[in-house]
Amino acid sequence: MEDVQDPGAAGRAGPQGETPSNGAPRAPGGVPFHALSCEEALAALASSRQGLSQAEAAARLRRHGPNVLPERRRAGPVRRFLRQFNNLLIYVLLVAAAITAGLDHWIDTGVILAVVLVNALVGFMQEGRAEAAISALQRMLAPQATVLREGKRLRIPAAELVPGDVILVEAGDRAPADARLIEAVRLKAQEAILTGESVPVDKSTEPAAADAPLGERRSMLFSGTLVVAGQGRAVVAATGAATEIGRISGMLSNVEELTTPLLRKMDAFARWITALILLGAAILLVYGHFVRRHPFEELFLTVVGLSVAAIPEGLPAVLTITLAVGVRKMAERHAIVRRLPAIETLGALTVICTDKTGTLTRNEMMVAEAATSGERYEVTGEGYLPGGEIRPLGETNGEDAAISALVEAAMACNDGALVDRPEGRTIAGDPMEAALLVLAERAGRLQERSGIARLALIPFDAAHRYMATLDRMPDGAVRLHAKGAPEAILALCDGEMAPDGRPRPLRAEFWQAETERMAAQGMRVIAIARREASADERPTPETLTGGLTLLGLAGLIDPPRAEAIAAVAECRQAGIRVKMITGDHPATASAIAAMIGIEAPERVLTGRDLDRLDDAMLVEEARLTNVFARTTPEHKLRLVIALQQAGEIVAMTGDGVNDAPALKRADAGIAMGVAGSDAAKEVADLVLTDDNFASIAAAVREGRTVFENIRKVISWTLPTNAGEAAVVVVALLAGLAAPLSALQILWVNLATAATLGIALAFERTEPGIMRRPPRAADAPVLDRTLVWHVIFVSVLFVAGAYGMFNYATGRGHSVELARTLCVNTLIVLEVFHLFFIRNFHLTSLTWEAVRGTKAVWIAVIVVVGAQMLFTYAPFMQAVFATRPVSLTDGAVVIGVGLAFFAVVEVEKQLRLRLSNGAGPAARRGRGYR
Secondary structure (H helix, E strand, C coil): CCCCCCCCHHHHHCCCCCCCCCCCCECCCCCEHHHCCHHHHHHHCCCCCCCECHHHHHHHHHHHCCCCCCCCCCCCHHHHHHHCCCCHHHHHHHHHHHHHHHCCCHHHHHHHHHHHHHHHHHHHHHHHHHHHHHHHHHHHCCCEEEEEECCEEEEEEHHHCCCCCEEEEECCCECCCEEEEEEEEEEEEECHHHHCCCCCEECCCCCCCCCCCHHHCCCEECCCCEEEEEEEEEEEEECHHHCHHHHHCCCCCCCCCCCCHHHHHHHHHHHHHHHHHHHHHHHHHHHHHHHCCCCHHHHHHHHHHHHHHHCCCCHHHHHHHHHHHHHHHHHHCCEEECCCHHHHHHCCCCEEEECCCCCCECCCCEEEEEECCCCEEEECCCCCCCCCCEEECCCCCCCCHHHHHHHHHHHHCCCCEEEEECCEEEEECCHHHHHHHHHHHHCCCHHHHHHCEEEEEECCCCCCCEEEEEEECCCCCEEEEEEECHHHHHHHEEEEECCCCCEEECCHHHHHHHHHHHHHCCCEEEEEEEEECCCCCCCCCCCCCCCEEEEEEEEEECCECHHHHHHHHHHHHCCCEEEEECCCCHHHHHHHHHHHCCCCCCCEEEHHHHHHCCHHHHHHHHHHCCEEECCCHHHHHHHHHHHHHCCCCEEEEECCHHHHHHHHHCCEEEEECCCCCHHHHHHCCEEECCCCHHHHHHHHHHHHHHHHHHHHHHHHHHHHHHHHHHHHHHHHHHCCCCCCCHHHHHHHHHHHHCCHHHHHHHCCCCCCHHHCCCCCCCCCCCCHHHHHHHHHHHHHHHHHHHHHHHHHHHCCCCHHHHHHHHHHHHHHHHHHHHHHHHCCCCCCCCHHHHHCCHHHHHHHHHHHHHHHHHHHCHHHHHHHCCCCCCHHHHHHHHHHHHHHHHHHHHHHHHHHHHHHHCCHHHHHHCCCC
């Protein structure tokens, strides 16, 4: 950093301190930064091309605050609570409460208002949790910036940038602050969010006119704009609210609404069913009063209770909670959901197109095999980590001087470095060179590297395809070492080293065959050679034309992730095909695909093959082929379109700015959080925080779980609501004695809707969820299986309620006790139905099914406790006209619940057998999951 009188002056006099009317930040002299030269801008910000010191950056951060936009003002707790009453059902209930109050039925009024209050509290709590979940995910997706501090390149959260920081940007990055360019190489930025101009703007370091409009300030990068080409270096002139984007609007601080097509569909369904139920209630009111001659007040209260029981008022809230829980669980599995509809899409995926490097593999090169003139060696170990050994694959007797010389040359002709830190090992330099150093470490010779002195260097160049060094070895000998492409090194060799260390004639055909064998196994092959030399030599590509002795070959691989192998196998079980798309050599791609377990790895299409196929032919080839090599991002887009035309639901991974079109077109775009560009993350539906394929499989599992839990919530709510309502409807239509009073109907709804239904949002993943075929993307939420289940359970509820009512009256019990038993029966039926729905696809007759989850048992305990109060507490008996239940009658109630459970379980087993008798395609077509 330059020596300045007052390091803090830049902050006080810079952009946060002086802002002209046209919004452009100005230097202390009043000149806007875009009109200053590079050196003048650096001086005005008390910075240098090496950036700020850490201490100065920390001081400026305290002075200016974090580089974030002001968050939009969110509704406070009171407003959020009052917002819960803006609901059609709530309006109906409030009107009903007002009418009952006008009729002096204060107890009924109190219970109705209690139902309203409980539903409002449930909605209030879920909305708070949902907003907290989205806020937490936004923090996890906070943008990063590459900055120079004291000349060192660092990756820091963009929120920590301060005026005077020197940042580095390249294609795919989003500018983290307003900054004055000091270096620019073919740099272009997309500034549509500020100017509305869709054409990228060329950027340069030349000053612009002081009065230039924003779109012509070519020397500036503006926060939030996207770098679409080139690279550059800039000094930060404004952060946070002082940036252009911060001054004109809060458009980037909006939180995505917690809604999905499914939620919107279910909300519309709830409104339609509410309207239908209210219409039916009105018809029942007219029928009961004018045809059956029931007293209007009593009938009205019954119809109100019926409406409350039938309308699934808590369904939207519980569905939203289920989605919020799913979002949180996915984040725990390293998959951050940026767009909530992706959760539904994941449950329907049929194809995952994935990168190889870093996603299926470790993105760490390692020497897997070495070959000398007399032996082949296997190298064990994991990536760059210490440990492992070099083991001969044959029956070598005695010392092999060639492998010792190969390790020594690989260590000497090497610019890489291994860096051990408390948090783990990293590398500096080329990954292949780091792998060769790890080879020396596994041979137990890495410590010898400190005694090697380099005298001269021929750096690697694509023209000659090798690197050579002249080195003085620890024993004083001077040798020239070379490594590079096998064909390039072989051309420089006159001989090869025998196992005894002596040179012998070069067997070119043997080494070519060895090279092809290694390459066919997916290895990148390099050859290593040496010769004796003198200290005053200065080799060049022109003078180094031969005379070397070949030491051997090293085969390097980027090893597959063990967890990726398991994840690919899991996807195959789930009926999801995994397709690998890579820029690697076809042989490498095929070998890695075979190691990972991708189907038909021997069938490989290259980018050139794809270019020769028309769109119609590509649809068929894309469906049959699972390995694509030597591809470009443009090929990814064509493959996504082709697979979608074949009827597939496609997920696509990507990390570069050129991957954005394919990510956007895919049904589920998945960006890499570690290596991914801002452009890729911007259009993606999911962002992986660990760039690991196993996280994609985990996200699919969680996506299926979320959808299953939503199905369970719906499958529990609709039949129980319909069953409660059916009991009353039968009584009204048939002119029978009502087995429940209006208040008791309200109580059943109050006791169960806010407890048992919510418990299903926290269900664990069912064991077989990844062994089922993907659900059809257009499968309706209310398929015929669910419609049948609603009808079936409603009939059983009516039978159970009337059976209990007739049992009680037949034993001479009072109407009050008979109704108390009937209410308890409905509650017990709903509890047993909950345990049934928890295992909708599997048998419920297992210990695991009975054990349930913490949420289920909390809900059951709450409901049982409420029912004990309802039945035995004197004040509840006074309110709801209940009577104590004897142990014998209580056992009969439990027996009815067990009988109900047995009947629905038998029906489920028959249904599953019929389902398994049909093929997977037929099940998908009928909406089975």
